[in-house]
Amino acid sequence: MITGSHGSNLLIALRLPSISLAFVTHQLCFLLLLFQLTTRSWYFLLLFPYTFPNYQRSIYFLQRSFSDWFLSKGGARMSIQRMWDPVAYALGFIDCDNISARCMLTIFSLFATKTDASLLRMLKGSPDVDLSGPIRNYITERANRFHMRWGCREVLYDKSADGETYVTGLAMSRATNKKLVKADAYVAACGVPGIKRILPFQWRESQFFNNIYQLVGVPAVTVQLRYNGWVTELQDLEQSRQLRLAIGLDNLLYTPDADFSCFADLALTSPEDDYIEGQGSLLQYVLTPGDPYMPLPNNEIIKRVAKHVLALFPSSRGLEVTWSSVVKIGQSLYREGPGKDPFRPDQKTPIKNFFLAGSYTKLDYIDSTEGATLSGRQASAYIGDAGEDLVALRKKLAAIGYQEQMETSSAPDESSLV
Numbered sequence: 001m002i003t004g005s006h007g008s009n010l011l012i013a014l015r016l017p018s019i020s021l022a023f024v025t026h027q028l029c030f031l032l033l034l035f036q037l038t039t040r041s042w043y044f045l046l047l048f049p050y051t052f053p054n055y056q057r058s059i060y061f062l063q064r065s066f067s068d069w070f071l072s073k074g075g076a077r078m079s080i081q082r083m084w085d086p087v088a089y090a091l092g093f094i095d096c097d098n099i100s101a102r103c104m105l106t107i108f109s110l111f112a113t114k115t116d117a118s119l120l121r122m123l124k125g126s127p128d129v130d131l132s133g134p135i136r137n138y139i140t141e142r143a144n145r146f147h148m149r150w151g152c153r154e155v156l157y158d159k160s161a162d163g164e165t166y167v168t169g170l171a172m173s174r175a176t177n178k179k180l181v182k183a184d185a186y187v188a189a190c191g192v193p194g195i196k197r198i199l200p201f202q203w204r205e206s207q208f209f210n211n212i213y214q215l216v217g218v219p220a221v222t223v224q225l226r227y228n229g230w231v232t233e234l235q236d237l238e239q240s241r242q243l244r245l246a247i248g249l250d251n252l253l254y255t256p257d258a259d260f261s262c263f264a265d266l267a268l269t270s271p272e273d274d275y276i277e278g279q280g281s282l283l284q285y286v287l288t289p290g291d292p293y294m295p296l297p298n299n300e301i302i303k304r305v306a307k308h309v310l311a312l313f314p315s316s317r318g319l320e321v322t323w324s325s326v327v328k329i330g331q332s333l334y335r336e337g338p339g340k341d342p343f344r345p346d347q348k349t350p351i352k353n354f355f356l357a358g359s360y361t362k363l364d365y366i367d368s369t370e371g372a373t374l375s376g377r378q379a380s381a382y383i384g385d386a387g388e389d390l391v392a393l394r395k396k397l398a399a400i401g402y403q404e405q406m407e408t409s410s411a412p413d414e415s416s417l418v
Contacts, residue, residue: 063339069101086254089261089288091366092336093218103336103366110365122252122264125272150174152198155186157351160400166393167354184390185383189357189376192217193331208350214343215360217331219290223260223305224282226323231281231309231316232265240315243278246271258308259293260285279322283309290328298326333367334360347379352389355379 066088067080080096088099091107123130136146154171169182188195192215203209232248233240239247250268254261263285266274274282285305287293293301302324310316334340344362347355357379359371383390 064101065097065338066099066101066104067096068338069105070096082256086256086261090254090286091368092333093220093286093288093290094335094337095289098335098337100336100338100341102341106364106366122269123272124270125274130272147172150179155188155198155200155354156180157200160396165351166397167351168397184394185353185355185386187355187357187379187383189372189379191331191358192334192360195356195358195360203351206350208345211343212345212360215334215340218333218335219294220329220332221287221290221293221301222327222329223285223287223301224266224323224325225285225302225306225309225321226282227280227316227319228322229280229316229319230265231283231313231319232268234313234315237315240319243280246275248281255312258285258312260287260305260308262286262288280319290332294328294330298324301326336367347375348382348386352386352393355382 066084070080070084071077084104085095088094088096088104092099092103096104140146150172151174152170153173155167156169156171157165157167159165167186169180170186172179172181188198190198192212195212199209199212204213229243230240230246230248232253234249236247239245246268248265248268250265252262252264252269255263263283265281266284267276267280267282276282287301287305293304296304302321306321344360345356346362347357349356357372357375359365359367359369359375361375361378363371363374363378365371365374
């Protein structure tokens with residue numbers, strides 16, 4: 001939660017995703033898609049970059065799965081299973097039969113049109129230091145504050161005489177402490193589970209807010225395994241056993257042959273925090289789909305993942321897992337199924353001083369870290385545009401409060417009439 005100074009407050013609850021995925025050689029993905037479709041579809045997609053703005057609007061309401069779209073354009077089922085299912089799992093944690101064609105085509109269109117987006121970059125260290133840290137510093141250096149570990153228990157609201165709904169404050173608590181936070185504008189920056197928890201039930205009478213309940217999250221399981229050697233070193237077996245120098249595949253990796261479609265050796269890709277002298281690979285995997293793994297105990301999950309690793313990298317036989325971690329998220333990204341996109345809400349809501357942010361909101365992008373960032377930019381633009389309305393609402397509420405105070409002070413003391 002952030003509260004601004006200088007009289008005009010901005011309250012915002014920040015929620016950063018715990019899983020962040022990136023693509024390798026984006027333009028190569030687009031070229032592979034071209035190669036695997038019929039000549040007619042080649043022509044369609046070659047023109048794609050030049051018709052992107054118009055096509056983006058048309059795919060926004062596409063009601064088909066990517067499999068349906070791909071097969072209708074001459075693609076092969078084997079191509080889906082071996083190439084595009086891993087991509088879909090990395091994007092939305094579901095396969096091509098269940099992911100929206102809009103989601104996949106949005107990414108491919110960006111691959112084709114944004115030449116500066118075709119290069120992979122990964123954080124050199126902890127997200128708290130290298131991602132959210134600079135953002136936090138930027139905010140605090142401008143006389144704003146973070147109030148950590150305070151949970152929003154209720155969004156308080158009222159209606160004016162003309163029927164207009166407005167937020168009056170947030171009921172916050174931390175352990176046994178409680179407080180009421182008031183602001184000029186409120187931004188709920190949440191994922192799908194979070195926004196469903198804090199929205200007042202009565203707001204579901206509005207189709208805008210009720211649509212949010214049509215969105216559901218996808219289970220995801222993240223596993224990290226530390227080894228006493230370098231798992232992805234394929235050229236030199238002796239080098240894979242030494243611990244003096246980090247060695248192996250320094251990149252984001254994909255496979256159709258394991259329960260994790262996307263993984264990386266963080267000791268190589270993000271060495272600032274994840275490389276430890278005297279220790280080996282720190283492999284991170286996202287198990288997709290995560291549903292079968294959710295009820296399993298952690299030791300069983302680790303055992304299964306380690307078995308998949310050995311099948312993918314036979315040269316790692318003999319290496320031992322020295323440390324492990326399993327994180328289960330019941331609802332992570334929202335399930336980007338066919339026809340779900342129209343239910344994504346705009347950042348501007350029917351309530352004048354209440355705004356939304358989060359990668360599930362309406363974007364020409366997918367549910368992701370980048371999508372969350374884009375949603376914040378759009379929400380801030382809406383708040384800037386609403387400045388005059390927010391000032392007028394503040395004055396209106398101040399007048400109502402003054403009138404109520406006067407009525408209370410002029411009322412007879414009933415206890416004196418007994």
